[in-house]
Amino acid sequence: MIFHWAPDPVAFSIEAIHLHVYWYGILFAAGFILGYFIVRGMCRRKGYPLEKLDALLFFLFLGTLVGARLAHVIFYQPGYYLEHPLEIIQIWRGGLASHGGTVGAFLGFFYFCWKNREFSPLWLLDHIASAVALVACFIRLGNFMNSEIVGVPTGGDFGIVFDRLGSEPLHPVQLYESFSYLSVGIVVHLLYRLGMGTRPGFLFGVFFSWTFLSRMLLEVFKSSQAEYEQSLNNWISQYVSLPFTVSVGMLLSIPFVMAGLGFMIYGLTHRDDDFEKPLPAAAGDGAWAGECLKDAPSGSEDGAVGADGAELTRNDELNGGAGTREGGDQRQG
DSSP states (O other), rough: OOOEEESEEEEEEEEGGGGEEEEEHHHHHHHHHHHHHHHHHHHHHHOOOOGGGHHHHHHHHHHHHHHHHIIIIIIIOOHHHHHHHHGGGOGGGGOHHHHHHHHHHHHHHHHHHOOTTTTHHHHHHHHHHHHHOOOOOOOHHHHTTTSSOOOBSSSSSEEETTTTTSSSSOOOOHHHHHHHHHHHHHHHHHHHHTTTGSTTTTTEEEEEEHHHHHHHHHHGGGGOOTHHHHHHHHHHHHOOSSSSSSOHHHHHHHHHHHHHHHHHHHHHHHTTTTTOOOOOHOHHHHHHHHHHHTTTOTOOOTEEETSSOOEEEEEHHHTTSSSTTSSOOOEEO
């Protein structure tokens, strides 16, 4: 079945100030906003300070935007931007690369964690994975609305005719990628529900390796994006004959897939049953103290007994877990 697709990439305009708002920008921003509220809910349950999440969103958004633009300039159209350097900052004209956006987001993320040491980087990575998958899904829908990053001709009686580009049915590779990213977000959530949240880094590793492995595989259906890809394949053909065209996107995805596998291996070899537990401040002092006291032996009505036999008074436990033992040393809960 063949569908024709020719939407106006401009969602609406404000003629008085010559402002044109594109569907791509709306979907890009919507993905970040929805992802922000997903992460906010998770951090609330964990007990992290919610007022600092605005800074996290800012650094992720800025890093993604700057990294994606620079990667497009460097890896996809370096010749063009060497001749037109002033256009590098004109991001409204298009040209963002997801690999660079990922690197930029990582830099923003780790800068945030460096400035806010109370956040666990691995916990955050595991819990932003499904939100980032949603962002990536929305971005590819934005590409679809723009009729950009299209696929190669299907060579049959199926596909989508992007009327703004021609009359030949093409693979809607933007939708393939969007579905793949949505799928990995759902899988990560299901794995979390199945108890894999106690494996630090594993959920993020699944997301990272799945996302970029699917990107590599779907590059086969994608039209050439880099201006030098033909020269690259001519050079590769001197050494090995491949049944497909090697794209820049494929090559850039390899280290990301390897990094994802590294996170998965780390998670599978490290288990932390406290990784998903709320922080003591989130549960409340009374709730935390109740956990401390519930295992007190019968006969010790007024206090819990430590491992070395020293009695800890109930008042000590309620004061944050720092109790004075016989002998003068202190216990930190």
